[in-house]
Amino acid sequence: MKFRQDTTSTEEAEGRTVPEPRPAVALIPVVVVVAILAGGIGVLEFPAELMLICSAVVFMIFGACYGVGLDQVLTDMGEKIKRALPGILILLSIGMLIGTWMAAGTIPLMVDYGLELINPSYLYVLSFVVTAIVSTFTGTSWGAAGTIGVALIGVASTMDVSLAITAGAVVSGAYFGDKLSPLSDTTNMSALAVGANIYEHIRHMLYTAVPSSIVALVVFLIAGRSLDASSVDLGVIDGTIAEVQQLFTLNPVLLIPPAVVLVGSVLRKPPLIVLLVSSVSAVVLAVLVQGFSVGDAFTAAVSGFTTDLLPGDVSETVTELVDRGGLHSMYEPAFFVFCAFLFAAALENSNVLRVLLSGLIDRLRSTGSLVLTTLLSGFAIINSTSNALVTYFLINDLYGKAYKKRGLHPVNLSRSMEDSITITEVLMPWTVSGAFFASTLGVANFDFLPWAVFSWTGLVFSALLAFLAPVTRGFGVRKSAEPAE
Structure with missing residues (x-):
């Protein structure tokens, strides 16, 4: 985006x-x-x-x-700044989205599913495929990276596998959708710039997107299969799963915020409105499901979620996983835009x-x-x-x-x-x-x-x-x- x-x-x-x-x-x-x-x-x-x-x-x-x-x-x-203002607001809202999804337990739920279901050998491949699906449906590489991408990085960090390869897989998947989705503004604008039909443009890109995807899948599969499964500390993974389940109330209702993003994107609603509605739904879940106060939920939205909001001691692994997001986290990228x-x-x-x-x-x-x-x-x-x-x-x-x-x-x-x-x-x-x-x-x-x-x-x-x-x-x-x- x-x-x-x-x-x-x-x-x-x-x-x-x-x-x-x-x-x-x-x-x-x-x-x-x-x-x-x-x-x-x-x-x-x-x-x-x-x-x-x-x-x-x-x-x-x-x-x-x-x-x-x-x-x-x-x-x-x-x-330029005047015309980029909607994009800058989206940039800031993604920071708010990450913070509220953390407080709601949405990203911890995704991480929990990932740790329980994903074999370390296939983490890189799945990081590419899942991010590509989300990016294609939403039409935004930034949104895909800021949501499912953050969760996948958390899974990789807990499994103690390469963050560089995982991030590369997330980036590859995110830009697969940004390139081929008819919902993507860059896809629409590149076709508009040359006067081409958007769907003809997308079909023509398949000549390079398909072989690039195949190469990416092979690379990530080989990189994953080369991992020594015995080097992955299953005890740490099990401990992290147990700690996340103890700190957060996890159930499928926490998938409402990402569902809002997917549905809003498919219906081609304004991205900024979709992200704000998703953040509001996450704030509601943070209060009703996780038991945070409204003030704590707002703090997560603005300053980012931290383990200070959680009761008791939290391990360093989980701290690295959940301490992120908030409007403040996007101030530096926003200044970079200027x-x-x-x-x-x-x-x-x-x-x-x-x-x-x-x-x-x-x-x-x-x-x-x-x-x-x-x-x-x-x-x-x-x-x-x-x-x-x-x-x-x-x-x-x-x-x-x-x-x-x-x-x-x-x-x-x-x-x-x-x-x-x-x-x-x-x-x-x-x-x-x-x-x-x-x-x-x-x-x-x-x-x-x-x-x-x-x-x-x-x-x-x-x-x-x-x-x-x-x-x-x-x-x-x-x-x-x-x-x-």
Whole structure:
């Protein structure tokens, strides 16, 4: 679930033109920013927010040399935040959802079921499959990760198996649904950006989603089967189950909050309303079933659930399991959104990307090279703007005419967007989605990146289909019914 935005820049809206730098000059700030992001975040582990602000300053200084004023950047940033406000509210409401589901006993119930029913050898596979189902039905990767994903991480933590692999499986499953669900805003907006029918778009994505899913299932199955079952401390698992059952009253009625999310999503109700109603139902259950006071339930919603709300002593294992959620837990990701939009506004107004890519597109001679360049550009831009919807329209603006000239159907471009933008944004810690998943699952991005198989194999299969098209008679590459320009 991402943020809707208009990609019209301030200059375009006011009818002004901004002089563009030469490609060799435009490359300078890009190199500097890559060094700041890669070196500052990846190597020196400086705060990502500060590195984004520093990178934004680089582009603002560069833009100022070509007549782009600070007021233009801030105005553009303000417009982005205005249009992203519903998404920011959803981000905060997911924190509230986790806190209230903990207080209601909903997530402890899921963990209890998981510990009793899941064989450690199949935890990774089930983490992918279950999260994929939830994400497909709800159309939101964030919602799937913030609910069932949190429960699965709790199961993995208790079983003392790899949190990195479990998180990678959750991420893969979450983005399976975000990519293929007709309820997903990113799926709808990527199709809209190129003017494709949403269902044609989804069917065309199956050419890369199916093999990516198969690879993911095989990887998670092998990783799970390689576990030494004797290394899993069954005593700790049994003890955790007994402690959770003692601390919480567990029964199927606690599944009402997730049922509200599923039903509301299927009925295509506004996500924010659905999440709030689910949280309210969880507060009611926390009071009626778990015996918490209304004040305690509200505290869990705002500050997060903690073991201080539970009677008696609580083990360290259960404490790590249930201490999470609340509006406050999402303050850092929400602030990150503001930093990301400052960076995106500075980048877009500098016109650097348009200058660098326009010359490259003219030199592309084959379908394979065109698709590969689209994929790499999408990956680079989403990691620069941290906003999928802005990136969709920017990519279509850059490559749409090139696809038409080669007689390619728009679904080829929209699929390339999904494979390089939607499902890869989560991999980098300086993106909004990356920050959300890392904070929600409690696993660093670079730790789960190798195991987020679905999120990077889609890009590989998308490129392969394009390059192999002359041999496979165009398998997976759809031609347009309209004549090429």
